[in-house]
Amino acid sequence: MAPAADLRAWLNLLEREGELVRVAAEVDPELEITEITDRTVKAGGPALLFENVKGSERPLLINQFGTERRMCLAFDAPSLDAVAERIGDVLEMQPPEGLVAKVRGLQKLKSIADSRPRTVRRGACQELVLTGDDATLDALPIQKCWPEDAAPFITLPAVVTHDPRTGTRNVGMYRMQKLGPRATAMHWQIHKDGRADYLATDGKIEVAVALGTDPVTTYTASAPLPKHIDELMLAGFLRGEPVELVRAKTVAIDVPANAEIVLEGYIDKNEVTDEGPFGDHTGYYTPPEPFPVFHLTAITMRRDAIYPSIVVGKPPAEDAWLGKASERIFLPAIRMTVPEIVDYDLPVAGAFHNCCIVSIRKAYPGHAQKVMHAIWGLGMLSLTKAIVVVDEWVDVHDYDEVVFRMGANVDPKRDVLVTEGPLDHLDHAPTLQFYGGKIGIDATHKSPAEGAREWPREIEMTRETKELADRRWDEYGIDLDATARNGRIRQSSRPLRRLLRR
Numbered sequence: 209m210a211p212a213a214d215l216r217a218w219l220n221l222l223e224r225e226g227e228l229v230r231v232a233a234e235v236d237p238e239l240e241i242t243e244i245t246d247r248t249v250k251a252g253g254p255a256l257l258f259e260n261v262k263g264s265e266r267p268l269l270i271n272q273f274g275t276e277r278r279m280c281l282a283f284d285a286p287s288l289d290a291v292a293e294r295i296g297d298v299l300e301m302q303p304p305e306g307l308v309a310k311v312r313g314l315q316k317l318k319s320i321a322d323s324r325p326r327t328v329r330r331g332a333c334q335e336l337v338l339t340g341d342d343a344t345l346d347a348l349p350i351q352k353c354w355p356e357d358a359a360p361f362i363t364l365p366a367v368v369t370h371d372p373r374t375g376t377r378n379v380g381m382y383r384m385q386k387l388g389p390r391a392t393a394m395h396w397q398i399h400k401d402g403r404a405d406y407l408a409t410d411g412k413i414e415v416a417v418a419l420g421t422d423p424v425t426t427y428t429a430s431a432p433l434p435k436h437i438d439e440l441m442l443a444g445f446l447r448g449e450p451v452e453l454v455r456a457k458t459v460a461i462d463v464p465a466n467a468e469i470v471l472e473g474y475i476d477k478n479e480v481t482d483e484g485p486f487g488d489h490t491g492y493y494t495p496p497e498p499f500p501v502f503h504l505t506a507i508t509m510r511r512d513a514i515y516p517s518i519v520v521g522k523p524p525a526e527d528a529w530l531g532k533a534s535e536r537i538f539l540p541a542i543r544m545t546v547p548e549i550v551d552y553d554l555p556v557a558g559a560f561h562n563c564c565i566v567s568i569r570k571a572y573p574g575h576a577q578k579v580m581h582a583i584w585g586l587g588m589l590s591l592t593k594a595i596v597v598v599d600e601w602v603d604v605h606d607y608d609e610v611v612f613r614m615g616a617n618v619d620p621k622r623d624v625l626v627t628e629g630p631l632d633h634l635d636h637a638p639t640l641q642f643y644g645g646k647i648g649i650d651a652t653h654k655s656p657a658e659g660a661r662e663w664p665r666e667i668e669m670t671r672e673t674k675e676l677a678d679r680r681w682d683e684y685g686i687d688l689d690a691t692a693r694n695g696r697i698r699q700s701s702r703p704l705r706r707l708l709r710r
């Protein structure tokens with residue numbers, strides 16, 4: 209088995225796994241689909257294929273990534289950590305010793321070599337080629353997600369550009385507000401690679417937008433890779449086979465051949481428009497702000513193309529698991545530069561950039577502060593507003609335990625670092641946009657070298673007594689569920705808990 213080759217194969221898989229519901233009833237892409245999807249996502253429900261969307265011939269797919277199980281199915285992996293391990297294996301390659309290690313090393317090298325996208329002559333994404341007045345966004349069931357949204361927004365695009373200086377390809381997920389039948393805004397935030405390609409351009413930059421690729425390729429458009437790394441390489445590596453590309457019809461850009469729909473066009477450096485308001489993944493409306501304008505030159509698509517969408521809003525929303533996938537997949541790369549990091553967690557409720565809990569193998573005074581500064585210097589993690597550092601034995605995914613350590617181990621005067629730096633484009637809390645305060649909380653055990661008194665010992669029952677109680681439990685006649693019996697507090701079954709459980 210390998211990850212689904214295209215959206216069709218993915219839908220078949222979801223259907224076989226009981227993970228897809230086809231909705232035949234007519235639904236409105238204005239607000240109604242959001243309400244249905246939001247309820248379904250928050251209940252951990254299935255992917256939805258709306259076959260009859262008011263005002264459009266095209267079906268709309270949503271909630272394909274809404275649960276951990278579906279995210280794992282997308283990667284054809286037993287867990288997201290297993291996906292990360294495959295990357296860790298390659299990153300931590302050592303010169304092989306012995307024949308078996310050499311053969312294995314060669315296989316790993318081959319898997320990297322095979323990740324590079326491959327160009328092909330024909331692609332299903334070009335079964336229909338619409339140019340001029342025939343190319344109209346009115347044909348697509350674009351959602352207006354929230355009541356105060358300025359217009360309908362394309363929410364799950366893979367936007368392809370090339371750096372005009374180096375030619376390097378970039379693929380990113382940036383929402384596109386519909387401005388008319390042949391124009392959208394392009395929400396390139398200031399920290400993003402797509403924005404950098406645009407800023408480096410004189411005059412016009414060509415843009416292609418793939419909608420409805422295989423799930424791994426769609427995911428990689430959201431992955432926070434360094435600028436010089438092509439997202440489609442990562443997609444090829446994670447798929448175990450190269451992404452196939454065809455040359456677009458009206459721009460000099462290669463596009464994923466398996467896409468359902470491709471929008472081709474250009475952006476003029478000097479043309480901006482007010483984008484928004486948009487009900488954002490912060491849980492608030494992002495107010496209008498100038499962004500570039502994308503002009504459509506062609507739409508190509510499959511004859512019976514399916515339009516993919518996603519709704520963001522108050523967390524947890526469907527993007528939770530796209531974010532969790534990045535959290536897991538990037539851990540090996542983070543460990544390459546900060547090896548003392550054991551694990552980290554970006555709480556869904558913290559919209560990913562608001563909070564980072566990190567566990568470390570603490571080795572010297574000030575080590576927690578060192579790791580805070582490292583995170584504030586690492587790629588998109590640099591935008592993190594609050595960092596909590598705990599010791600290696602603390603489960604960063606268990607928020608009760610993290611709060612316990614924050615309460616038990618922190619002297620706010622000694623252990624809280626307040627500093628400042630770049631913040632997320634969408635963060636409305638800081639006084640200035642893009643720049644403001646950051647907080648680091650050191651919840652590790654402290655030593656006298658850090659100004660603490662002698663640290664007390666944690667309570668632990670003896671092994672013998674635990675084994676005794678295990679052996680005798682039935683004799684006591686106390687009926688507890690298995691997790692509580694192991695001494696762990698039973699977790700509540702609220703949907704958010706379920707979403708966060710791994």
Ligand SMILES: Cc1cc2nc3c(=O)[nH]c(=O)nc-3n(C[C@H](O)[C@H](O)[C@H](O)COP(=O)(O)O)c2cc1C
Nearest residue numbers: 379380381382383395396397400401402430431432
């Ligand atoms: C559903 C979804 C919507 C997103 N919308 C935007 C957006 O409108 N603008 C933006 O800059 N980033 C957006 N992002 C985040 C980017 O896709 C992400 O930062 C990605 O790494 C950008 O690619 P780049 O690093 O090549 O610029 C979105 C992510 C998801 C999952």
Ligand SMILES: [Mn+2]
Nearest residue numbers: 378401433435
């Ligand atoms: Mn990029």
